[in-house]
Amino acid sequence: MVLRRDAYCARDIRFILSVTLPKSVLVLVPQMSRFVRASKFRFVVVVHLVFVSEPILGFCRSIHVFGAGAKHENCFDNVKVSANAWDTNLVKVNPLFVAINWNSGGGGAFAVIPHKNAGKVPDNLPLYRAHTAPVLDTDFANFNDYLIASASEDTKVMIWNVVEDIIDKLDVENETPDIQPVAKLNGHGRKVGHVLFHPTADNILASTSADLTIKLWDIEKGVEKLELTGFTDFVQSISWNWNGSLLATTSRDKKFRIFDVRSNKVAIQADSHQGVKGTRVVWLGDSDRIVTTGFSKMSDRQVWLWDSNSLGKPIKDIMLDTSSGIVMPFYDNDTKILFLAGKSSEPQRGLGFLPKRSLNVTECEIARAYKVTGNLIEPISFVLPRRSDAFQSDIYPPTVSDEPALTADEFFSGKNANPKTISLENGFQAKEKKEFVSAAPKEDENQVQLPRTEKEYQEAYHSLRQENEDLRNQVAQRDVTIRALTVQLEELKAGSA
Numbered sequence: 001m002v003l004r005r006d007a008y009c010a011r012d013i014r015f016i017l018s019v020t021l022p023k024s025v026l027v028l029v030p031q032m033s034r035f036v037r038a039s040k041f042r043f044v045v046v047v048h049l050v051f052v053s054e055p056i057l058g059f060c061r062s063i064h065v066f067g068a069g070a071k072h073e074n075c076f077d078n079v080k081v082s083a084n085a086w087d088t089n090l091v092k093v094n095p096l097f098v099a100i101n102w103n104s105g106g107g108g109a110f111a112v113i114p115h116k117n118a119g120k121v122p123d124n125l126p127l128y129r130a131h132t133a134p135v136l137d138t139d140f141a142n143f144n145d146y147l148i149a150s151a152s153e154d155t156k157v158m159i160w161n162v163v164e165d166i167i168d169k170l171d172v173e174n175e176t177p178d179i180q181p182v183a184k185l186n187g188h189g190r191k192v193g194h195v196l197f198h199p200t201a202d203n204i205l206a207s208t209s210a211d212l213t214i215k216l217w218d219i220e221k222g223v224e225k226l227e228l229t230g231f232t233d234f235v236q237s238i239s240w241n242w243n244g245s246l247l248a249t250t251s252r253d254k255k256f257r258i259f260d261v262r263s264n265k266v267a268i269q270a271d272s273h274q275g276v277k278g279t280r281v282v283w284l285g286d287s288d289r290i291v292t293t294g295f296s297k298m299s300d301r302q303v304w305l306w307d308s309n310s311l312g313k314p315i316k317d318i319m320l321d322t323s324s325g326i327v328m329p330f331y332d333n334d335t336k337i338l339f340l341a342g343k344s345s346e347p348q349r350g351l352g353f354l355p356k357r358s359l360n361v362t363e364c365e366i367a368r369a370y371k372v373t374g375n376l377i378e379p380i381s382f383v384l385p386r387r388s389d390a391f392q393s394d395i396y397p398p399t400v401s402d403e404p405a406l407t408a409d410e411f412f413s414g415k416n417a418n419p420k421t422i423s424l425e426n427g428f429q430a431k432e433k434k435e436f437v438s439a440a441p442k443e444d445e446n447q448v449q450l451p452r453t454e455k456e457y458q459e460a461y462h463s464l465r466q467e468n469e470d471l472r473n474q475v476a477q478r479d480v481t482i483r484a485l486t487v488q489l490e491e492l493k494a495g496s497a
Helices: 166-173 408-412 454-496
Strands: 003-007 015-019 024-028 044-048 066-069 091-093 097-102 109-114 135-140 147-152 157-161 183-185 192-197 204-209 213-218 223-228 235-240 246-251 255-260 265-271 280-283 289-295 300-307 316-322 327-332 337-342 350-353 365-372 376-383
Touching: 091 135, 091 350, 091 365, 097 135, 109 135, 147 192, 157 204, 192 235, 204 235, 223 408, 246 280, 246 289, 280 327, 289 327, 300 327, 327 350, 327 365, 337 365
Parallel strands: 015 044, 135 192, 235 280
Antiparallel strands: 003 015, 024 044, 024 337, 066 376, 091 097, 097 109, 135 147, 147 157, 157 183, 192 204, 204 213, 213 223, 235 246, 246 255, 255 265, 280 289, 289 300, 300 316, 327 337, 350 365, 365 376
């Protein structure tokens, strides 16, 4: 291990103490973190997730956060994690369920597993299978724990009601029921890489695509409301600001952009990490700070801290180490801690964090991550031990609730609102299930007279399918070329003006 300390004057973080390890989790503790006692130094530590039984900052008297992996019976075993190479976290978590991109044949699928069914996952686990190509990303709705969105290479975004007792029914019926989406959102011309729900407005979803666009959907009405353009290569990561009025993006064209989403304008733009590998972005809660992770031209892993009001250059750039694993950032606004997880083929492939309202406050649990390995999802609990059994209000300030602050119509009409908050002093109780109903138009069914013989049917089917695929590819490629050339032309005009 190599220890180093870097001092700098950014108001968010004063000092860094890092332990250089491959495939690691980095915990950044900002200067104003609530549970850091008065001390000469503030620390940043990198700790390998394998060592979760040891105190993360055991050698530091200022902070005593312990990471503990769950017992095997409390993990999710026998999961068949997707082998797709698309850069995604693979796993999403909410208070009731864990969603994981699934490795399946005959199209794309993902699984949703209730927390109460931890242990060995049955081989005949019912899957969410309506996609015709691999599923690339999923996201749970912020205000409905039984609602999830999925994105796929088949260019579609789908919305699903989660079946909560589906594994329990298997024990009785011993059969695999079909699960169908409640809405299919069509509009992207190429594969859809990411989906992300709005932080304050109900039923608003953002999706990114390789057609160089980001679309905003009203999923209740099943319609596209806005389209963000201006990229010259596909988007790699997106993050909303605190009230959802701005959207930060990183893309493979090595640009970092902040969009005013309702005007489809790039509010501010800057050069991002110059490496060829993936970049990520996360907005630091209710502050005006943003963190991006990526690579230098020499494949050094980097963490950059930005002021969202001025993107001329980062406030601070940190070189972690030289490794191929993509760094995944997660931020806890309540404790002001930034977690960075190093993604790699072994031992971890993805990571997701549980919403703060579902943590065990009696055990002083400040965060819980779900780590994805080869065929296992392992919960990792981060605890700040306290001697008193009383509610620790300093580490549990009012946190984001599961109630929306705005409707979709209010947001698109121009209103802004901060997230509603709740106190965890008396615990948190999840809302009762509410079935989501979408007014999205049904897909047109082709009423075609079938050929008379099986041979004629097969020939006509394959011919039309190939013709359709060729035309779609031509149109999508031309659309991408036109968008890229348009952006370049506008930049040339701006430079000559």
